[in-house]
Amino acid sequence: MPPSLPATGPSPGVEVAVRPITDLATLRQVEALQQAVWGMAPLDVVPAHQLLAATAAGGVVLGAFAPDGTLVGFCYGFVGMRDGHPFFYSHMAGVVDAYRGHAVGLALKRAQREAALACGLDRMVWTFDPLQSANAHFNFRKLGVTARRYYVDYYGEMSDALNRGLPSDRLEVDWELRSPEVVARLEGEGEQADARRAEGRWDAAAQEAPAALEATAGGPGPRPGDPFTDLDAPAVRLAIPADLGRLRREDPGLALAWREATRTAFLAYFARGYAAVDFLRGPTVGHYLLRTVR
Numbered sequence: 001m002p003p004s005l006p007a008t009g010p011s012p013g014v015e016v017a018v019r020p021i022t023d024l025a026t027l028r029q030v031e032a033l034q035q036a037v038w039g040m041a042p043l044d045v046v047p048a049h050q051l052l053a054a055t056a057a058g059g060v061v062l063g064a065f066a067p068d069g070t071l072v073g074f075c076y077g078f079v080g081m082r083d084g085h086p087f088f089y090s091h092m093a094g095v096v097d098a099y100r101g102h103a104v105g106l107a108l109k110r111a112q113r114e115a116a117l118a119c120g121l122d123r124m125v126w127t128f129d130p131l132q133s134a135n136a137h138f139n140f141r142k143l144g145v146t147a148r149r150y151y152v153d154y155y156g157e158m159s160d161a162l163n164r165g166l167p168s169d170r171l172e173v174d175w176e177l178r179s180p181e182v183v184a185r186l187e188g189e190g191e192q193a194d195a196r197r198a199e200g201r202w203d204a205a206a207q208e209a210p211a212a213l214e215a216t217a218g219g220p221g222p223r224p225g226d227p228f229t230d231l232d233a234p235a236v237r238l239a240i241p242a243d244l245g246r247l248r249r250e251d252p253g254l255a256l257a258w259r260e261a262t263r264t265a266f267l268a269y270f271a272r273g274y275a276a277v278d279f280l281r282g283p284t285v286g287h288y289l290l291r292t293v294r
Contacts, residue, residue, distance in 0.1 A: 016064040016104050018111040027051045029071045037094035038160040054078055060115045064104050072099040075108045088116035090126035110186055113177050122178050127170035131244045131258060133286040140279040144182045145173035148275040150266040165252055166259055202280055206289050209235040213265045215285045221247050222285050224261035229268035238265050238288040
């Protein structure tokens with residue numbers, strides 16, 4: 001029987017404990033957690049035996065445990081190689097609903113960074129759905145990633161609850177583990193600075209950047225305008241809806257329109273030497289900031 005998952009979040013001031021998972025029994029709990037977080041069918045879950053083999057061959061599975069020992073989050077990654085250069089690939093990270101918004105994901109990424117550094121690696125890579133504004137905010141604002149690669153329908157058709165019904169397009173991000181910006185965000189700043197960043201604004205130059213893709217009003221949520229793919233500016237803004245889940249439920253066609261419009265814009269500007277370097281979310285629309293990096 002899979003372990004029970006917490007129905008309520010932690011009490012104020014209670015911190016989770018993050019530690020490696022290498023035993024088969026707890027890796028079975030990771031299977032259950034995947035189903036809880038993503039709404040996966042059993043056949044789509046990364047199985048415990050594969051996770052066990054990965055941990056024996058240089059991979060890292062980290063778990064976040066509540067004070068009572070319940071597993072409430074995890075992340076899984078392994079060493080990869082491209083063009084002769086090694087890096088750490090973070091394949092999965094998830095936290096149960098009751099513990100979201102309690103810095104569990106940040107604790108897991110900090111621990112994963114330490115694990116990658118212990119392997120002698122300077123860069124971590126992972127993918128995420130660019131229309132998920134909460135993930136974009138976390139990755140760009142909290143962690144300080146950049147992105148310059150966009151994959152069309154990366155995983156093909158997906159049947160889990162979070163991805164069903166849309167092409168599985170993904171942004172691939174680079175996390176430079178030793179960069180001064182990343183170190184400052186994770187180690188050199190306190191909670192007040194983190195809060196200021198979470199509520200922050202772009203500088204004047206970024207705010208004045210022209211829109212490569214903007215939202216228009218109408219329907220159950222904002223609609224994408226026509227992408228402008230030939231802007232000649234050092235920085236451009238690219239809009240996404242704040243609540244993709246709601247759009248998928250209430251107007252799947254509108255969600256697909258956002259996928260197609262953002263795909264067009266990202267591919268065009270990445271091909272021209274831009275990179276996504278920041279994200280600012282709002283109540284109905286969020287904006288990526290793309291800058292030239294050639």
